[in-house]
Amino acid sequence: MKSDAIFGNNVKGLKMLSDVMKHFQLVKEFRNVGYFETAHHKEIFQELKTAIRQGKLIAVSGIVGSGKTTTLRKIRDTLDKEKEIIVAKAISIEKTKVTLNTLIVALFYDLSTEKELKIPTQAEKRERKLQELIKKRKMPVALFIDEAHDLHGNTLIGLKRLIEMVQDCGGTMSVVLAGHPKLKNDLHRSSLEEIGSRTTVFNLDGIAASKREFIEWLLRECTKPDTDIDSIITEEAIDLLADRLLTPLQIEHHLTLAFEAAYMSGESPVTETVVESILAKDIDGLEQKLTRHGYNLKTLAMTINVQPKVIRSFLRGKLSPGQSQEIQEEMLAAGIPL
Numbered sequence: 154m155k156s157d158a159i160f161g162n163n164v165k166g167l168k169m170l171s172d173v174m175k176h177f178q179l180v181k182e183f184r185n186v187g188y189f190e191t192a193h194h195k196e197i198f199q200e201l202k203t204a205i206r207q208g209k210l211i212a213v214s215g216i217v218g219s220g221k222t223t224t225l226r227k228i229r230d231t232l233d234k235e236k237e238i239i240v241a242k243a244i245s246i247e248k249t250k251v252t253l254n255t256l257i258v259a260l261f262y263d264l265s266t267e268k269e270l271k272i273p274t275q276a277e278k279r280e281r282k283l284q285e286l287i288k289k290r291k292m293p294v295a296l297f298i299d300e301a302h303d304l305h306g307n308t309l310i311g312l313k314r315l316i317e318m319v320q321d322c323g324g325t326m327s328v329v330l331a332g333h334p335k336l337k338n339d340l341h342r343s344s345l346e347e348i349g350s351r352t353t354v355f356n357l358d359g360i361a362a363s364k365r366e367f368i369e370w371l372l373r374e375c376t377k378p379d380t381d382i383d384s385i386i387t388e389e390a391i392d393l394l395a396d397r398l399l400t401p402l403q404i405e406h407h408l409t410l411a412f413e414a415a416y417m418s419g420e421s422p423v424t425e426t427v428v429e430s431i432l433a434k435d436i437d438g439l440e441q442k443l444t445r446h447g448y449n450l451k452t453l454a455m456t457i458n459v460q461p462k463v464i465r466s467f468l469r470g471k472l473s474p475g476q477s478q479e480i481q482e483e484m485l486a487a488g489i490p491l
Contacts, residue, residue, distance in 0.1 A: 169409050173416045177385045177423075181375040183405040188227055189370055191363045194220075197355055201228055201329070204353050205238065205295045208325035210313055212301070214337040215357035216445040218402025221331045222299055224357060228329075229297060239264060241296045248300040253311035256296065257283065264290055284322040293325040302332030302447050306345055313348040333447025338488035360404075364395040368404060386411070389425040397432055399445070407431060439491065440468045446490055457483040 169182050190198075197213075204211050205228075215221045232238045241263035245251050257279065261272050264286050273279040287294060298304070312328050319326040330336060330352075337356070340349035360367045368391050372382050390411065398404050410431040415423040435441060443453065450468075454461040457480070466472050467480045481491055 169413065173413050176416055177412055177421070178377050178380045179375050179412070180377055183371050183375055183408050186371060186374045188223055189220075189360065189367050189401065191360060191366075193358055193362070194224060197224065197357060198228060201355060202231075205232070205327045205329065206293060206325075208293065208316065208320065208327050210316060210348060210352045211327060211329045212336055212340060212352050212354045213329065213331045213357055214334050214354060215331075216334060216400060217447070218400035218445070219357050220360075220401050221357055223401075225297055225299065225329065225331050232295060237292070239290060239292050239294045241294060243296070243298045248303040251298075251304060251308065253308050253315070256298065256308075256312070257315070260294070260296060261286070264294065280318060284318065284324070287319055287324040287326070288322055293327070294319070295327045295329060297329045297331070299331045301330035302336040302339070304330070306339070309340075309345060309348050313351060333445075334488075334490070335447030335452065341488060360401055361399075364398065364404065365391060367401060368394055368408070371405070371408065384422055386423040387425060390423050390428045393425050393428045393432075397436065442490060448489060453484075453489070456487050456489065459483075 169179070174180070174182075201211065201213070213221055213225065229240050229242065232240050241260050243251060243256050243259045245255055245259075258272060260283060261270060264283075273282050309330075312330075316326050316328060337354055339345060340352050340354065342349070369382070372386065376382070376385070394404060394407060394411070398407060407428070411423045411428050414431050415421060415427045418427070420427060443449075448456070450461050450464050453464045459480070463472070463476075463480070467477060470477075472480065484491055
């Protein structure tokens with residue numbers, strides 16, 4: 154049994170210790186590998202590129218950890234290399250405070266070639282200056298916005314009008330929104346019909362049909378070339394991970410936990426029993442499922458117009474059967490998964 158000091162509980166699975174990596178012949182951490190591309194990813198990639206070239210409002214929807222950010226990064230890198238479309242990206246960290254003005258500023262910074270950039274503060278002058286800048290560059294523009302499920306409805310409507318403003322000056326601009334399934338549901342709400350009906354939505358299912366292949370790929374990429382995978386983790390352990398987990402993020406995290414737990418207990422290879430010990434009992438619970446889809450307590454309460462304490466009681470099973478059924482019906486009507 155290894156000492157707790159070696160294991161380091163303060164690491165919390167975010168970084169695998171060098172002793173663990175050396176013991177299991179790992180040369181990389183699972184979270185630092187790269188891009189795993191399935192047939193689904195290839196299809197989404199090509200369709201996204203086509204939609205971007207056509208100047209559309211686009212939404213890429215996927216649960217937490219499904220690989221939205223990684224997929225969009227690859228698309229941006231590809232477009233940059235092809236040099237046929239100008240790529241702009243909103244990099245503001247405080248996504249809940251991002252406004253149309255923030256996004257227009259991002260466009261100015263990524264479109265301008267001036268050393269001393271001066272953005273007009275008056276709205277009319279600013280928009281006209283942006284039109285002039287786009288006409289000067291003579292290339293289509295793609296604006297990428299991650300965590301777009303946090304954008305206010307008015308900002309989404311403003312983005313649709315921004316695309317139209319660019320079209321008015323003879324330019325082409327696409328806006329690519331990436332977010333949790335909540336984003337897709339919000340776009341289907343009647344209050345956002347103005348843009349929802351004009352948005353092309355792509356559902357990123359991640360590795361749903363390729364989880365075992367993803368685990369095997371991760372292990373090959375993170376071990377020495379001559380490593381016998383069966384010597385560090387059993388087939389049964391891999392099967393259990395593929396069966397119980399959903400996303401690349403979950404798999405990377407739990408593989409790390411499994412190797413650390415096996416090292417701590419002196420076991421090698423990692424067994425099904427070790428994997429079972431590190432899987433949370435409530436990993437498939439309703440609250441966890443809702444969180445992966447972008448719905449926390451506050452968001453749920455706002456979406457179906459009830460007090461947060463009611464949602465808390467619902468999730469803890471403390472409402473009457475009649476109240477619970479009413480909440481479930483409201484959630485389903487709003488497109489929230491149960």
